[in-house]
Amino acid sequence: MNSPFALLSLIVAVPFLGMLFVFSSKNTEDIQSGRNAFNVCVFTIVSNIILIWRIFMIINEKSPSLQLMEKFDWLSVPNINIVLGVDVFSLLLILAVHIAILIGVLGVRSNTYRTKSLLAFTLLFLSMMTGFLVAADIFSFYIFFEAMLFPLFMIIGMFGEVRKLELINRFFLYNFIGAIILFSATLLLFYHGGSMMLADIGKLRLGDPLKYYVWGAICLSFISRVPIWPFHYWISSINSGIRNPLAFIITALLPLTSIYGFIRFLPAKLPLELNVYIMYGEIIAVVTMLFIALIGFINRDYQYKIFSYVTVYYILYLLGIFVNDKLVKTSISYSLFGFLIIMASLETVSSYIYHKEQEAQCLSNGFLCRVKRLSFVYSFLTIAAVGMPVSAVFINNFLILSWLLSFNVKMGVLLILSLAFVGVTLLQELLRLKQDNKECRLGKNDDISKAFFTFMMFVIFVFLMSFVNTLWFVS
Numbered sequence: 001m002n003s004p005f006a007l008l009s010l011i012v013a014v015p016f017l018g019m020l021f022v023f024s025s026k027n028t029e030d031i032q033s034g035r036n037a038f039n040v041c042v043f044t045i046v047s048n049i050i051l052i053w054r055i056f057m058i059i060n061e062k063s064p065s066l067q068l069m070e071k072f073d074w075l076s077v078p079n080i081n082i083v084l085g086v087d088v089f090s091l092l093l094i095l096a097v098h099i100a101i102l103i104g105v106l107g108v109r110s111n112t113y114r115t116k117s118l119l120a121f122t123l124l125f126l127s128m129m130t131g132f133l134v135a136a137d138i139f140s141f142y143i144f145f146e147a148m149l150f151p152l153f154m155i156i157g158m159f160g161e162v163r164k165l166e167l168i169n170r171f172f173l174y175n176f177i178g179a180i181i182l183f184s185a186t187l188l189l190f191y192h193g194g195s196m197m198l199a200d201i202g203k204l205r206l207g208d209p210l211k212y213y214v215w216g217a218i219c220l221s222f223i224s225r226v227p228i229w230p231f232h233y234w235i236s237s238i239n240s241g242i243r244n245p246l247a248f249i250i251t252a253l254l255p256l257t258s259i260y261g262f263i264r265f266l267p268a269k270l271p272l273e274l275n276v277y278i279m280y281g282e283i284i285a286v287v288t289m290l291f292i293a294l295i296g297f298i299n300r301d302y303q304y305k306i307f308s309y310v311t312v313y314y315i316l317y318l319l320g321i322f323v324n325d326k327l328v329k330t331s332i333s334y335s336l337f338g339f340l341i342i343m344a345s346l347e348t349v350s351s352y353i354y355h356k357e358q359e360a361q362c363l364s365n366g367f368l369c370r371v372k373r374l375s376f377v378y379s380f381l382t383i384a385a386v387g388m389p390v391s392a393v394f395i396n397n398f399l400i401l402s403w404l405l406s407f408n409v410k411m412g413v414l415l416i417l418s419l420a421f422v423g424v425t426l427l428q429e430l431l432r433l434k435q436d437n438k439e440c441r442l443g444k445n446d447d448i449s450k451a452f453f454t455f456m457m458f459v460i461f462v463f464l465m466s467f468v469n470t471l472w473f474v475s
Contacts, residue, residue, distance in 0.1 A: 007058075008070050008084040011051050011094070012131045018044030019123035022116060038109055041119040045102045045126070052095050056474045061088050064326075066136050066199060074139075080196065085136035089333040092470070093260065094133050096337045097253060100344035101126055103459070104246035106452060107348035118159055118246065125151040125250055132257060137196040138186050141264070145257060146179045152250060156238060159247040171238060174224050182221035185214050198264045218265050219281075222258040226318060227311045229288045236292070239307045245351035248303070249344045255314045259336070262321050263329060278322060286414045289315040293421035297428070302350050305425050309385060310343055312422045316415060320400045328403050331396040334470045338384075338393040338463060345459055346381045346426075349374065349448075353433065356446050368433040371447035375434075377456045382430045384463055386423040392466040 021044075022037045059067045066085030074080045086094075101122060108118065125148055132144035157168055188210065189201060227235040242248040289312050296308025317332050317339075353367060353374070368375040384390050387397060401419075405412030448456075465472045 006070055007051060007055050008068055008086060008134045011048050011055070012084075012127055012134065014048045014051065015044055015123045015127035015130065019120050019127065022120040022123065025116065037116045037119045038105070041105055041123060042102070044123060045098055045105065048126075048130075049095065049098050049102070052091065052098065053473065055086065055091060056095075056471070059086065059088070059091070061471055061474060063087070069136065080139055081137065082140045083137040083197065084131075084134045084140070086134050088471070089263070089329070090133045090260070092333050092337045093256070093340075094130055096340040097129055097133075097256075098126070099459070099462075100249055100253070100340045101246070103341070103344040103348050104249040106455060107245040107351060114158060118155065118244075121151040121154050121158075122246060122250065125155070129253065129257075133260065136198055138189060138198060138201065139196060141198060141261075142182060142186050145182070145261070148257070149175050149179075152254065155247050155250055156242075159242075159244045168238075171235075178221035178224045181217045185217035185221070188214055201265055201267070204267070216277075218261075222261045222265075223281075225258045226255045226314060227288070227292065228285050228315065228318075236304075236307060236311075239303075239310075242303065243351065243354070245348045248306075248347050248351075252307075252310050252343060252347075253340070255311075256336070256340070259314065259317055259321065259332075262318065263332075266321065266324065282319060282322065282408070282411060285315050285319055286411055286418075289418045290414055290421075293418040293425070297421050297425045302354055302429060305429055306343070306347055306350060309346075309422045309426060312418050313339055316397070316400065316419070319404060319411070319415070323403050323407055325403060328400055331399040334392045334466075335396040335400065337470060338391040338466055341459060341462070342381060342385050342391070342393065345377075345456065346385055349378050349381060349456075350429075352448065353378070367446075368430075373450075373453040374448045377448070377453065377460070378433070379430060380460055380463075382426050385426050387419065390467060391463040392470045394467065 018040055021040050025036055025040075055068065064087065066087050068084075068086055070084040072082040074082050105119065105122065108115075128144050128148035128151065132141065132148060135141035135144055153168075153172060156171065189204065190196060225235075227239075239248065239251050242251060292308045292311050296305050299305065299308075317336065320328050320332050356367070368378060380390070384393065387394055389395070401412060401415060404415060
C-alpha cells in the first residue's frame, strides 16, 4: 500500500519545520520569546500525533510487512533510493516517542535558560528519530541513525550539566566509531546482497569470513548505545547527571535505537557459529543489569534510580529480541509503548519534586502528604513502573519473562531478581516522599497545576486502556 499524501514524509518534516520556526523567532532570551517557542513546540508535536493517529487508521494492523511505502530517487549509479515504510511496531514506537517528548516539553515549560535552543534541538531530534523509525532501506536507516546524534550532542553539551568534558568527548568518540563500523557493514551488505531493503537483510547468506565481520560490526555499533559493559560507565555518567527532564528523556531514548536496530537487522535464523558469542553477550548483559539494579537500590540520588530502572528494562527487551520469536517481538513492541511513556512521566514528575526540594533547601520526606494531585500522579506512575497490572507493560513483560525462563532458567531468575531490585528502589523513593515530616516546608502551593494534572490524568487513562487493548484507539 502506498502512502496517501506522503504521510510518512510529512511526519518527518513537521518537527523539522517546527524547528525552523523556533530558530527563526527573535533571538532574545526574554519570557515572551521562550513562551512562543514553547507554544510552537507543543503545537508541532500535537499536530504530528494527530497525523500518526491518522496513519493508524489507514494501515492493516495485522500485516507484518512494511506499509505505506514511499520511494525517492537519490543516485542512479550506484542505484540508491530513499525508501520509507511503516508497520504497527514502528508506528507504536513513533507515537510513544512523541508522547514522551511532549511530556518532557511540558515539564520544562517554566524553564528560562536558553529555552529556544532547547526546544529547537528537541524538534530536530524528534524529526531524525521519526525518520529513523520509518526508514525502510539500509542507507536511509543509517543516515537517520547518525543524524540524530547532532541534536543529542548539542542538548547534552548545553543542558546535560555534565561537568567532565572527557565524558562528552567519549560519548562522541564511541558513537563516531560505531558510525564508521556500521557504515562499512552497510556497504558490504549492499555489495553482496544487491538489495537495499531492511526486510531483505535477514534473508542474506554470507560467507564464513564475511558474516563474522558484518554481524559483529552491526552488533557492536548497536550495543555501544546500550548501558552494557564496557559502555555502561560513560552512558551512566552522562544520564545520571542530567537534571533537565527533557534532556534526560531524549538521552534515554538513545538505547531505543539499538533495540529497534537489532529487530530490523537480525536474520530470521542466526548462524550457529554465533551462538557461543551470543551466550557470552547474554551473560555480560545480565551481570550488568543486576549490577546497575543494585547500584540504583543503594544510591540515594533520584536520577540514578530512574536511570537504573530505564537501563534494566532496556536490557530485558534486548535479551528478549535474541529469543527471535515473533510473539516475543510483538510483546516487546507493546511493552516499549507503555515503558517509554512511564519513563518520561516518572522523570518529569520526579524532576519537579527535586527542584521543589532544592528551592526549600531541605530533604522533604513528607512532600507527598501535602500535595494531593502530585501524590496521586506519582503514586500511580510508581505502581505502573514497578509492573503492577495497570498497563500493557504488565502482561507483555510477563510473556517476555516466561519465554526467557523457558529459554534459560538461570538467566531468567537473574532477570527477575534485577526487576525486583528496581521495583524496590522506586517503592523506596515513594515511601520516603510519603513519610510525614512536620519539618517539611513544602505545602499545597507547591502542588502541580490543574492543567498539568489534567494532562497526566489523560496519560493515566492511556495506561489503563492499553491494559485492555494496546491499540484501543484504532479499533
